[in-house]
Amino acid sequence: MSGRTNIREVFGTRLLVSDGATGTVLDGLLALEPAGAASAIATTDGGGLVREFLPLTRPDLIGQVHADYLAAGVDLVKTATFNANCLSLAELPGTLVACGAATIQDAAIKLNRAAASLARRAADRAASGGAVPRWVAGSVGPGTKAPSLGAIHYRDLVAAYLPQMLGLIDGGADLVLVETVQDALQAKAAIEALAEANRRRGADLPFIVSATVDGSGRLLTGSSIEAFAGALEPFRPLAIGLNCSGGPVELAAAFRRLAAVCAAPLSIMPNAGLPVVVDGGISWPLAAAEFARLTAGMALENGAALAGGCCGTNPGIIASLIAALRADARSARVPARPARCLVLCSAFNRFQAAVPALASGSPAAQLDAGLLIIDERSNASGSVKFRKLLKERGLPAAMDFIRERSARPAAGRPVAGVDICVAGSVVDEPAAFEAIARELATLLPSAISLDSLDNDSLARALPYIGGRPLINSVNLEKPAEAGRRFALARQYGAAVVCLCLDERGPARTAADKLGIAGRLYAMALAAGLAAEDLFFDPCTFPVATGNAEFADSAQETLKAISRLPEVCPGSGSILGVGNVSFGLPKELRPAFTLCFLEKARAAGLSAAIVDPLVLEQRPDAAFRALAAAVIENSAVVSGSTAALDRLLLSGQAAGGAGGAGGGDAGGSPSTSLDSLRPEDALTAAVVGGLRQAVQPQLERALAAGLDAASLSAVLATAMNEVGRRYDAGECPLPLVLRSADCARAAFASLRSLRPTAAAGQSEDHRAVIVLATVRGDLHDIGKNLVGMVLESAGYEVVDLGTDVDAPRIVAAARQHGAPVVAVSGLLTKSLQEMAAVAAALEAAGLNSYLLCGGAAVQAAYVRDQVAVCHQGLAGYARDPFQALQVLKGLSGASTADPVTSDAASVPVAETPALAGATASRGRRSPVLPTEPAFTPPFSGSRDLPPLSLAELLPQLDTASLLHVRWGYRRDQQREAQAALSVAVERLSAAGGVEANGRYGFWPVRRPDGSGIFFVTPGGERYLPLPRQAGPGGLSLADYYAALDQAALLALTLGPGAVNYLRAAHAAGDSAAYLRAHGLLAALTEAAAELGHRRVLAELGASLPAGKRYSFGFPGCPGVEYNQLVLGLLDTGRIGLRATATHQLDPEFSITALLVPRAGAVYFSV
Structure with a gap:
C-alpha cells in the first residue's frame, strides 16, 4: 500500500461510494463477445460459464468492469473473488487446470492475487494525475457451508479462507469486504483468516462486514441484525452493513435498526429491487433514478459511511447514486457514530447494558432492562441440582436444563445470559464444554457465559459461538493466564469478566479493587481489547456472617462500582451478587440479595450473575431497612451486628419462612424474642447466631426463675440443633461458628451470674471432659475444634494440650473426676497411643469413657483395638458434632452404641506424600x-x-x-x-x-x-x-x-x-x-x-x-x-x-x- 492513501484516514469523514454488481456487467460484456469466444473461457461440464476463473482466463473482461465503475466515479471497486475460497473452488470442475495450480490452496492464492492485481491497476490508473484516491476491496463471499448449521467446523472454514486472504494481500487490496454474510460465525472465521494473513504478510488490511437478511431483518441462521452487529463490533470492522437481500425498500427497516444500535460506521449496498423474470430471463425492476433516490436517502438519513450497489446494479445506476449523493450536502460529512456499548449476544438476540435510570417509584424500579441478568443456576460449582444432573444423568439432561434456564424470564424479561460451569462434575471438561457449545450455541435465546478456569475448555467452546459470549473470568493471581484469556477473547470477540483479585486474593477495599481493575484494564487494552469488552467484578463478600473483617465489605464494593467508570472508562461492572448473602438462612437470602442488588445498580452496576428468582422478591420496608443497615454497616454499636441479629431474627420469628417480610427495624433483636418463652427465645438466639440477643435473653430466663442446670440444657439443645442443621447442609459454616461463639459466651455469662442467680445452690457439676492429643503427636487442630464445640454445648473442657502421655491423661481424669476422656491424633502411630491410654485407664480402675478421633482414626480400629483394652468403654467420633451425639448417648438420652454405630471417616489432611501413598499401594519389582x-x-x-x-x-x-x-x-x-x-x-x-x-x-x-x-x-x-x-x-x-x-x-x-x-x-x-x-x-x-x-x-x-x-x-x-x-x-x-x-x-x-x-x-x- 506504499504511496497510497490508507483508507482508514478517509473512511468516515465523507460518504464513499462503492461499485455495484460484477456479474450483471459481465453478462453484458459477454453478450458482446463474438460467437465461439466462450470456448476460451473455462466452463462447467454443462457448458455454463465459470466466472470465478475469469481473472485468469479473461483478465481483459474483469479489467473492463473495474474501468467502467471507476469512470462512473466510484471511490472503491471490489475484486471478482466472491467465491474464490478453497471450499467453493474445490467444488468447481477444472479449478487446478484453469488456475495452473497443484493444490486448491495454491489455486486460491493465485486466483485472488490475479483478481486483486487487476483491480489495483485499474484503481491506480483512475487515481493518477492528482485525482481522488481509489481503493480496492477484496470481495469475500459466504461460500456454501454455514458453520452454525453444522455444515463445517469453524477451524476448517478459517483454513479455507486463509489462502484467499493471502492472495488478496499479495495482489494489492486495500481492505477486505466480507459480504453477503448469512452466519455471524462464518464472518468470524473470515476475520480470523484475515488476521492470520495480515500477520504472515506483515500487512494491516482492515475489513468491512456486510450481512444479508430476510424480510424480518434476520440472517439465515436466525440472528437479528442487532445481535449480528453486537457479535461483530468487537473485531473493530471498518464498517458493518447490509447488502443483497432486496432493494432499498426491502432493506430500509433492517438498516434503520442496524443504525440504531451499531457503533461502527455503516455501509449499505442494496440490489436494484427484487428480481423478476421477464421473457425467461432475470430482470431488476428499479430504474437508475429510483434506485439512486431511495438508496441515497437511506444512506444519508442513517449516517452511512459507504453506499453502493449489489445484484442488478451497473455503472449507470451507480453513477446516478453518486449524483444523488453529491447533490446533498450531508454526503460531505459523515456524522459520528455513538460509542460502543456493553453488549452480550446469543445467536439470535442482543442484550445491551445501560446506565441506571434515575430512581423513581419503588426501589425495584431501578432494576431496569439496562441491567443485564445472567442466570447462575447452570453452574456446577454453585448449583447442587445442576451438579447432580451432570453426574447422574449426563450432558444431555444438563443441556436440557440449560435451555430451560435460558428461556426462563427474569421478572418478566429475558435473561441476558446463562453462566455455565461443569468443572468437577464431568470427566473431561474441555470435551463437555465443546459439546455444550456445539449443541446449544444456536439454540439458546440468551448469551453464553463460559465459566471455566481451563483455557483448553474455552478454546474448544468458543469456535461454536456465533454470538457475543462472556468469558468468566480473568484475574491477576497469575498474570500470564490473564494474558492468554484476553487473547482468546480478542480472537473470538468475547466479553470478559475481570475479577479484582491478585496474588493476595480478592481485593477487600475499594482502593485495592480499583487498583487491580486499573491493572487489568491496561493489560486488556494492550492485548487489543476495547474498554467495552470488559466487565469488572469488584468481588463482594458475605456481610451476613457477623465477621468484623467483612462488616464494611458491601460498602467497599459499592464504592468501587461507583468509581469504576473513572478508573476503567467505557467498561462495565458485574457481580456474583448472591455472595453477599452467604451465611444467611436460605429463606432470607433472595430478599437480602435483592436489596443489595438494588444498591449496586444504583451505584452503576451493569450486570449481575444471580438467580432470577431474586428479582421476584418483594421485601417490605422493615426488611429493607434492616438489610440496608447491614449492607451499609451503619449501626452505631458494633458495626452492623445489631442489625444483622435483627435480620436473622426476622426469619426466625416467622418460623423460618418469613424473612423476606422483614422485622422491626427500630427495636433490638430481643424485642421480638420477648414474645417467646424464655427458653425458646434463648434457643432461637443461639441457633440463629444472634450475638447481641443472647445476653438479654439469658438474663430474662434467669429472672423468670430458670436455674443454671435448666439453661445449660437449653444451650446444649440449641447446639444439638445447630449440629443437625450442619449435617443436613442447612446451616453454612459461618453460622455454625457464630452459634458456637454465642453458646460459649452464654455459658461464660451463666457461670459469672450463678452466684447471684443460684444462691445457696451447690457448686457447678457440669460434666468434665479431659481433652488431649496423644503422646508423640503435636497436632492440635482437631482437638481444639472439639474443645470449642463441647464448650459451646456446656461441657467443661480440661485441655491438656499435645504430646500427652497416658499417665498424665489418667492423672487428669482422676483429678477432675472426668466421665469422658477425649483423645485425638493425626499420625498412624497415634493409634497405638490411644490403645495405651485405654489400657492405662483400665489399669487405674477408672470408668472414664475414652472418645477417640482424628485423621488417623477409624471406627473399626477403635472397636477392635482400643475398646477391648478398657472393657468396651471406648468409642469413635468423626467430627465435633458427632462427639456431641456420642456424649448425649452416654448420658442416656440415646441408645446408639458409639462404638458400633456407623460413622463416616474423617478426611485425612492430605499432603503430597499421603496422597501419593494412597494412590500407589500396588507392588512392583524394583530395578535396583x-x-x-x-x-x-x-x-x-x-x-x-x-x-x-x-x-x-x-x-x-x-x-x-x-x-x-x-x-x-x-x-x-x-x-x-x-x-x-x-x-x-x-x-x-x-x-x-x-x-x-x-x-x-x-x-x-x-x-x-x-x-x-x-x-x-x-x-x-x-x-x-x-x-x-x-x-x-x-x-x-x-x-x-x-x-x-x-x-x-x-x-x-x-x-x-x-x-x-x-x-x-x-x-x-x-x-x-x-x-x-x-x-x-x-x-x-x-x-x-x-x-x-x-x-x-x-x-x-x-x-x-x-x-x-x-x-x-x-x-x-x-x-x-x-x-x-x-x-x-x-x-x-x-x-x-x-x-x-x-x-x-x-x-x-x-x-x-x-x-x-x-x-x-x-x-x-
Missing part, C-alpha cells in the same frame, strides 16, 4: 540402581537460605488449604479466597513467619534391602527402611545403589508460628483460629516443596525431582528416626529439636529424605 543418584556439591550439612513469607505464599497449595484443611466447598471459592486474604493479612501484621532449614549430603551404603548406612566422620549411622510385605514389596532402600549418596532436609517455621497460633486460640475467634492453623500447616508444606526444589537446583538441572519422604508417614521409617536426622543436620542451629517421643518441636516443622530417582513413588508399608 547401580550408580549413585547424584554427585554432591559438598558432604555434611549447611543452612538453607531463609524462606520469607513472600516466597512461601506463591507456593501454597491453595486448593488443599481452602477445600481440605479449611473445609470450604467448591462453590464457596470467593469466600474461601477472601478468608485466605484475611488470614495472610493477620499473619503479616503479626510479623509473619520465616522458614529456616538445614540440608546436607552424605555417602551411604546399602549392604542389603533392609536399610542404608550413613557414612560420617564419626562413624556409620544406620537408617532402617521398612519393606512392604509379600512378593515384590517396595522399600526406600530399593532406590539406593550399593554405594550411593543420600540427601536430607529439615525446615521449621520456628516458635513464632506456634506463638501466633496460641494467640489466635486465646482470642476466642473460632474461625480465625481454624484459618491460622490451616495456613501455617500449608506454609510448612510450601516450605518443604520450595526447599526441596532449591536442593535439587544445587544438585543440577538435569536431575529428576524424585520424591520427598517425611518420617512417620507411609513408606518412611517411624518418627523415632527424627533424632538421627536432626543430629546429622545439626538442626539445633535453627532451633529445631525432637521431643522425648521424637516429635518435631516447634510443631510446624518437617524432616525429609530426598530421593532424586526418576522411578521413585509413594507407597505405604
Whole structure:
C-alpha cells in the first residue's frame, strides 16, 4: 500500500461510494463477445460459464468492469473473488487446470492475487494525475457451508479462507469486504483468516462486514441484525452493513435498526429491487433514478459511511447514486457514530447494558432492562441440582436444563445470559464444554457465559459461538493466564469478566479493587481489547456472617462500582451478587440479595450473575431497612451486628419462612424474642447466631426463675440443633461458628451470674471432659475444634494440650473426676497411643469413657483395638458434632452404641506424600540402581537460605488449604479466597513467619534391602527402611545403589508460628483460629516443596525431582528416626529439636529424605 492513501484516514469523514454488481456487467460484456469466444473461457461440464476463473482466463473482461465503475466515479471497486475460497473452488470442475495450480490452496492464492492485481491497476490508473484516491476491496463471499448449521467446523472454514486472504494481500487490496454474510460465525472465521494473513504478510488490511437478511431483518441462521452487529463490533470492522437481500425498500427497516444500535460506521449496498423474470430471463425492476433516490436517502438519513450497489446494479445506476449523493450536502460529512456499548449476544438476540435510570417509584424500579441478568443456576460449582444432573444423568439432561434456564424470564424479561460451569462434575471438561457449545450455541435465546478456569475448555467452546459470549473470568493471581484469556477473547470477540483479585486474593477495599481493575484494564487494552469488552467484578463478600473483617465489605464494593467508570472508562461492572448473602438462612437470602442488588445498580452496576428468582422478591420496608443497615454497616454499636441479629431474627420469628417480610427495624433483636418463652427465645438466639440477643435473653430466663442446670440444657439443645442443621447442609459454616461463639459466651455469662442467680445452690457439676492429643503427636487442630464445640454445648473442657502421655491423661481424669476422656491424633502411630491410654485407664480402675478421633482414626480400629483394652468403654467420633451425639448417648438420652454405630471417616489432611501413598499401594519389582543418584556439591550439612513469607505464599497449595484443611466447598471459592486474604493479612501484621532449614549430603551404603548406612566422620549411622510385605514389596532402600549418596532436609517455621497460633486460640475467634492453623500447616508444606526444589537446583538441572519422604508417614521409617536426622543436620542451629517421643518441636516443622530417582513413588508399608 506504499504511496497510497490508507483508507482508514478517509473512511468516515465523507460518504464513499462503492461499485455495484460484477456479474450483471459481465453478462453484458459477454453478450458482446463474438460467437465461439466462450470456448476460451473455462466452463462447467454443462457448458455454463465459470466466472470465478475469469481473472485468469479473461483478465481483459474483469479489467473492463473495474474501468467502467471507476469512470462512473466510484471511490472503491471490489475484486471478482466472491467465491474464490478453497471450499467453493474445490467444488468447481477444472479449478487446478484453469488456475495452473497443484493444490486448491495454491489455486486460491493465485486466483485472488490475479483478481486483486487487476483491480489495483485499474484503481491506480483512475487515481493518477492528482485525482481522488481509489481503493480496492477484496470481495469475500459466504461460500456454501454455514458453520452454525453444522455444515463445517469453524477451524476448517478459517483454513479455507486463509489462502484467499493471502492472495488478496499479495495482489494489492486495500481492505477486505466480507459480504453477503448469512452466519455471524462464518464472518468470524473470515476475520480470523484475515488476521492470520495480515500477520504472515506483515500487512494491516482492515475489513468491512456486510450481512444479508430476510424480510424480518434476520440472517439465515436466525440472528437479528442487532445481535449480528453486537457479535461483530468487537473485531473493530471498518464498517458493518447490509447488502443483497432486496432493494432499498426491502432493506430500509433492517438498516434503520442496524443504525440504531451499531457503533461502527455503516455501509449499505442494496440490489436494484427484487428480481423478476421477464421473457425467461432475470430482470431488476428499479430504474437508475429510483434506485439512486431511495438508496441515497437511506444512506444519508442513517449516517452511512459507504453506499453502493449489489445484484442488478451497473455503472449507470451507480453513477446516478453518486449524483444523488453529491447533490446533498450531508454526503460531505459523515456524522459520528455513538460509542460502543456493553453488549452480550446469543445467536439470535442482543442484550445491551445501560446506565441506571434515575430512581423513581419503588426501589425495584431501578432494576431496569439496562441491567443485564445472567442466570447462575447452570453452574456446577454453585448449583447442587445442576451438579447432580451432570453426574447422574449426563450432558444431555444438563443441556436440557440449560435451555430451560435460558428461556426462563427474569421478572418478566429475558435473561441476558446463562453462566455455565461443569468443572468437577464431568470427566473431561474441555470435551463437555465443546459439546455444550456445539449443541446449544444456536439454540439458546440468551448469551453464553463460559465459566471455566481451563483455557483448553474455552478454546474448544468458543469456535461454536456465533454470538457475543462472556468469558468468566480473568484475574491477576497469575498474570500470564490473564494474558492468554484476553487473547482468546480478542480472537473470538468475547466479553470478559475481570475479577479484582491478585496474588493476595480478592481485593477487600475499594482502593485495592480499583487498583487491580486499573491493572487489568491496561493489560486488556494492550492485548487489543476495547474498554467495552470488559466487565469488572469488584468481588463482594458475605456481610451476613457477623465477621468484623467483612462488616464494611458491601460498602467497599459499592464504592468501587461507583468509581469504576473513572478508573476503567467505557467498561462495565458485574457481580456474583448472591455472595453477599452467604451465611444467611436460605429463606432470607433472595430478599437480602435483592436489596443489595438494588444498591449496586444504583451505584452503576451493569450486570449481575444471580438467580432470577431474586428479582421476584418483594421485601417490605422493615426488611429493607434492616438489610440496608447491614449492607451499609451503619449501626452505631458494633458495626452492623445489631442489625444483622435483627435480620436473622426476622426469619426466625416467622418460623423460618418469613424473612423476606422483614422485622422491626427500630427495636433490638430481643424485642421480638420477648414474645417467646424464655427458653425458646434463648434457643432461637443461639441457633440463629444472634450475638447481641443472647445476653438479654439469658438474663430474662434467669429472672423468670430458670436455674443454671435448666439453661445449660437449653444451650446444649440449641447446639444439638445447630449440629443437625450442619449435617443436613442447612446451616453454612459461618453460622455454625457464630452459634458456637454465642453458646460459649452464654455459658461464660451463666457461670459469672450463678452466684447471684443460684444462691445457696451447690457448686457447678457440669460434666468434665479431659481433652488431649496423644503422646508423640503435636497436632492440635482437631482437638481444639472439639474443645470449642463441647464448650459451646456446656461441657467443661480440661485441655491438656499435645504430646500427652497416658499417665498424665489418667492423672487428669482422676483429678477432675472426668466421665469422658477425649483423645485425638493425626499420625498412624497415634493409634497405638490411644490403645495405651485405654489400657492405662483400665489399669487405674477408672470408668472414664475414652472418645477417640482424628485423621488417623477409624471406627473399626477403635472397636477392635482400643475398646477391648478398657472393657468396651471406648468409642469413635468423626467430627465435633458427632462427639456431641456420642456424649448425649452416654448420658442416656440415646441408645446408639458409639462404638458400633456407623460413622463416616474423617478426611485425612492430605499432603503430597499421603496422597501419593494412597494412590500407589500396588507392588512392583524394583530395578535396583547401580550408580549413585547424584554427585554432591559438598558432604555434611549447611543452612538453607531463609524462606520469607513472600516466597512461601506463591507456593501454597491453595486448593488443599481452602477445600481440605479449611473445609470450604467448591462453590464457596470467593469466600474461601477472601478468608485466605484475611488470614495472610493477620499473619503479616503479626510479623509473619520465616522458614529456616538445614540440608546436607552424605555417602551411604546399602549392604542389603533392609536399610542404608550413613557414612560420617564419626562413624556409620544406620537408617532402617521398612519393606512392604509379600512378593515384590517396595522399600526406600530399593532406590539406593550399593554405594550411593543420600540427601536430607529439615525446615521449621520456628516458635513464632506456634506463638501466633496460641494467640489466635486465646482470642476466642473460632474461625480465625481454624484459618491460622490451616495456613501455617500449608506454609510448612510450601516450605518443604520450595526447599526441596532449591536442593535439587544445587544438585543440577538435569536431575529428576524424585520424591520427598517425611518420617512417620507411609513408606518412611517411624518418627523415632527424627533424632538421627536432626543430629546429622545439626538442626539445633535453627532451633529445631525432637521431643522425648521424637516429635518435631516447634510443631510446624518437617524432616525429609530426598530421593532424586526418576522411578521413585509413594507407597505405604
